Structures are given as C-alpha cells and as structure tokens.
Amino acid sequence: MTDFEYIVIGNGLFGSATTRYLSQRSKDVAVIGPDEPKDERTHDGVYASHYDERRLVRAIGRSVIRSKIGQWAMDNYRMLEERSGIPFYEPIGCLIVNSDRVEDNNLESPREIARTLNIPHTYYGEGDPSWREHFPYFEFPDTHWIIHEPAPAGLIDPRAMLRAQNVIAQQQGATIIPEIVVDVAENRDRVQIETRTGKRYRARKAIVTVGAFTNCFNLFPDKLPCYAETEIIVLGQVSPSEATRLRGMPALVYTIDDPVLRDIYMAPPVRYGDGNFYIKMGANTPGDYNPNSLAEIQDWFRHGNSDAYLADMERVLRTILPDVDFLSFQTKRCILTRTPNKYPIIDQVTERTYVATGAHGSGAKSSDAIGRMVAELAMDGRWPRGIPRDLFRVKK
Numbered sequence: 001m002t003d004f005e006y007i008v009i010g011n012g013l014f015g016s017a018t019t020r021y022l023s024q025r026s027k028d029v030a031v032i033g034p035d036e037p038k039d040e041r042t043h044d045g046v047y048a049s050h051y052d053e054r055r056l057v058r059a060i061g062r063s064v065i066r067s068k069i070g071q072w073a074m075d076n077y078r079m080l081e082e083r084s085g086i087p088f089y090e091p092i093g094c095l096i097v098n099s100d101r102v103e104d105n106n107l108e109s110p111r112e113i114a115r116t117l118n119i120p121h122t123y124y125g126e127g128d129p130s131w132r133e134h135f136p137y138f139e140f141p142d143t144h145w146i147i148h149e150p151a152p153a154g155l156i157d158p159r160a161m162l163r164a165q166n167v168i169a170q171q172q173g174a175t176i177i178p179e180i181v182v183d184v185a186e187n188r189d190r191v192q193i194e195t196r197t198g199k200r201y202r203a204r205k206a207i208v209t210v211g212a213f214t215n216c217f218n219l220f221p222d223k224l225p226c227y228a229e230t231e232i233i234v235l236g237q238v239s240p241s242e243a244t245r246l247r248g249m250p251a252l253v254y255t256i257d258d259p260v261l262r263d264i265y266m267a268p269p270v271r272y273g274d275g276n277f278y279i280k281m282g283a284n285t286p287g288d289y290n291p292n293s294l295a296e297i298q299d300w301f302r303h304g305n306s307d308a309y310l311a312d313m314e315r316v317l318r319t320i321l322p323d324v325d326f327l328s329f330q331t332k333r334c335i336l337t338r339t340p341n342k343y344p345i346i347d348q349v350t351e352r353t354y355v356a357t358g359a360h361g362s363g364a365k366s367s368d369a370i371g372r373m374v375a376e377l378a379m380d381g382r383w384p385r386g387i388p389r390d391l392f393r394v395k396k
C-alpha cells in the first residue's frame with residue numbers, strides 16, 4: 001500500500017492539469033491513469049477524449065462563464081510551453097459562423113459574449129461578403145454572420161499539452177502511475193484506491209477526472225449526472241503543397257443549416273502521425289448515442305460504425321472548402337462527456353473525493369483552468385470569485 005496526500009484518478013487533460021496544480025503545493029501527489037492505447041480495436045481498457053492532433057481554442061465560448069474559464073486557461077499556454085519545453089499552441093485565430101435562423105449549441109450569443117468580455121474580434125453581418133477577401137478558401141451561405149476571433153484563439157495539440165502538464169508536475173515531485181482504477185472506498189481518514197492489477201493506494205483526498213468513464217467503475221457511491229456520447233470526426237487528406245497553400249487558415253466553428261449534420265468544427269491542415277496532412281472536421285450526427293457502461297464504450301471504439309455518415313461528412317467538407325483538392329477521407333471514433341446543464345461538474349462528492357468532468361466537447365482549451373478549480377477546491381475549499389458555484393455542482 002502506498003500513501004499519498006492527493007491522488008488524481010485519470011491522467012487526461014483535466015487530470016494532468018489538476019496534478020500540476022496540486023503538486024505546486026504538495027510534495028505528495030500521484031496521478032493514476034493509463035497511457036493511450038496502441039491499437040483501439042484490440043484494446044481492453046479505457047479510452048479518452050483527447051486522442052487527436054488538434055483541439056480548437058477560442059475565447060468566445062458557449063457562455064460568458066465558460067468563456068472566462070477558457071480565457072484563464074489560454075493565459076497559461078505559453079508559460080506551460082516554456083516550463084516544460086514542449087510546444088503545443090498555435091494562435092492562428094478562429095472563425096465562428098452562425099445564423100440567427102439555425103438552432104445552435106450556445107448558451108448565450110457569441111456576439112454578446114464578445115461584447116461583455118471585450119474580446120477582440122471582427123464581425124461580418126449577414127450578407128456582408130467582405131470576409132471573403134480574408135478567407136477565400138471558405139464558402140458559407142449569406143444567411144450566416146461571421147465573427148473572426150484573432151489570436152490568441154487558434155489550436156492546441158492536446159497530447160502535447162498533456163505531456164507538458166505531466167513534465168511540470170513531475171518536476172514538482174508528482175508520481176505518475178499508469179494503471180486503471182476500479183474501486184474507490186473511503187474510511188475515516190483515508191481514501192483507499194484499488195487498480196485493475198490489484199495494487200492498492202491510499203490518499204487523504206482523491207480527485208476523479210476520468211471523463212467519459214466517470215460512471216463505469218466503482219469510483220463513487222452513486223452514479224453522477226453526466227453521460228458519455230459518441231462523436232465522429234472526418235479527416236480529409238490534402239497534399240503537402242495544398243497544406244502550404246492553405247497556410248493561415250483559421251480554426252472554424254460553424255452552426256450549419258444541414259439536413260443531416262449539426263455543429264461543425266474544423267482544424268486547418270495538420271501533419272498527423274502517419275506523415276500525411278489532414279483537415280479535420282467534426283460534427284454531431286443523428287447516429288450519436290450514449291453508451292452507458294465500460295463494455296458499451298469499448299464496443300464503440302472497437303467496432304462502432306464511424307463511416308455511417310462518411311458521405312455526409314465528405315459532402316459538407318467539400319461544400320465548406322469547394323476549391324480544396326482532397327485526396328481521401330477517413331473517419332475516427334471519439335467520445336465526449338456531457339452534463340444536463342452544459343457546464344462541467346467540478347465538485348466535492350463525498351468527504352474525501354472530488355470530481356471534474358463533462359465539458360461538452362470543449363474542455364481541452366479550458367482544461368488548465370478546470371484543473372486549477374478542482375485542485376483548489378480539494379486543497380482548501382476555494383472557489384473562484386465571479387463563477388457561480390451552483391452551475392458546477394453535482395445535481396441529481
């Protein structure tokens with residue numbers, strides 16, 4: 001049995017940030033979580049939301065409160081890169097393309113958020129074609145208005161950011177244990193944690209950051225009100241010269257008016273692990289569903305039909321980028337965590353356990369701030385001023 005002051009369960013984007021913040025003040029911190037699977041189709045463990053090359057970053061989020069949290073996180077990217085020596089951030093800007101006639105995913109209007117928080121941006125109203133001079137490769141209907149949010153909006157590499165958080169946490173003395181936790185029990189002065197290989201750890205407090213797997217193991221006395229949701233992305237391959245031609249293209253969030261797909265997001269050409277350049281596009285589809293158990297999530301990653309909407313994804317990608325010469329298309333299976341009120345859960349669950357999860361497909365950019373919020377809550381019950389506590393509580 002190994003004893004720590006704090007154990008973070010889940011070494012993903014929230015967990016790695018939480019570990020860094022805890023280890024700033026305690027020399028006795030561990031994070032327990034496995035590495036990324038080598039082969040998703042034969043993998044027998046847990047998966048994660050951050051297995052990709054890029055995540056979009058923008059200060060104009062889905063609400064003022066979520067935007068503030070995102071901004072706190074963005075303020076730290078350069079510091080994280082410098083302290084870890086690991087680059088992960090490209091402030092290339094982001095376009096938000098929306099229409100007042102299409103139902104969107106926002107809690108508040110992006111224009112109102114930008115105004116309220118004084119976020120620098122350029123607005124192109126419905127029917128104003130002047131955006132085309134700046135972003136000639138894109139095509140959007142003139143029923144939509146466009147906000148260009150310049151740097152610091154852009155992209156992060158989520159795997160590299162995680163590595164950066166881990167490197168700094170280790171410099172601060174944190175221990176990384178690559179295991180899956182299956183059981184958390186609490187007695188008067190300790191949390192007892194058991195892993196799948198039968199190892200046991202103890203901590204004064206545990207912080208659970210396991211994303212879509214929050215309700216899959218015996219981590220809490222009751223199930224928490226969050227749920228996993230399948231998500232599909234398409235990667236459109238382009239040649240290196242096409243990638244060079246498109247240099248300067250910003251990230252894109254697009255409330256599309258389409259009979260099949262909703263809530264488009266896109267990253268410009270990026271070189272992936274196989275050496276090829278891909279434009280990534282994600283969307284919500286009518287086939288998205290909510291796997292309830294570990295077995296159901298594993299089944300999605302091993303056998304899920306991510307090609308069910310490939311033709312629609314290809315059609316939409318070609319409509320948004322009509323002049324781009326795509327070489328091929330492939331889809332990937334992904335997973336998100338949602339909560340009923342569209343705010344992450346950041347809360348104390350029992351006397352000694354805390355949780356941070358559920359960011360509706362936009363938690364990567366804010367993960368550093370979410371890690372700080374749950375770490376401070378666990379260390380000294382602190383909550384940031386100006387952020388309504390109730391929005392983030394475990395509600396049944």
Ligand SMILES: Cc1cc2nc3c(=O)[nH]c(=O)nc-3n(C[C@H](O)[C@H](O)[C@H](O)COP(=O)(O)OP(=O)(O)OC[C@H]3O[C@@H](n4cnc5c(N)ncnc54)[C@H](O)[C@@H]3O)c2cc1C
Pocket residue numbers: 009010011012013014015032033034046047048049050054055056057158179180181182209210211212213217231232233265282334335336356357358359360361362363364365366367
């Ligand atoms: C396709 C897609 C696109 C996205 N795009 C964006 C974007 O553009 N911008 C953005 O900001 N966000 C985006 N997101 C969301 C973002 O990736 C997530 O919000 C973020 O990864 C959540 O972090 P997390 O730490 O809660 O979960 P995860 O990143 O999933 O990490 C959870 C970790 O817990 C571990 N774990 C699970 N169970 C256990 C266990 N029992 N014991 C130990 N460890 C365990 C897993 O191995 C994993 O490492 C996107 C997500 C998806 C799927």
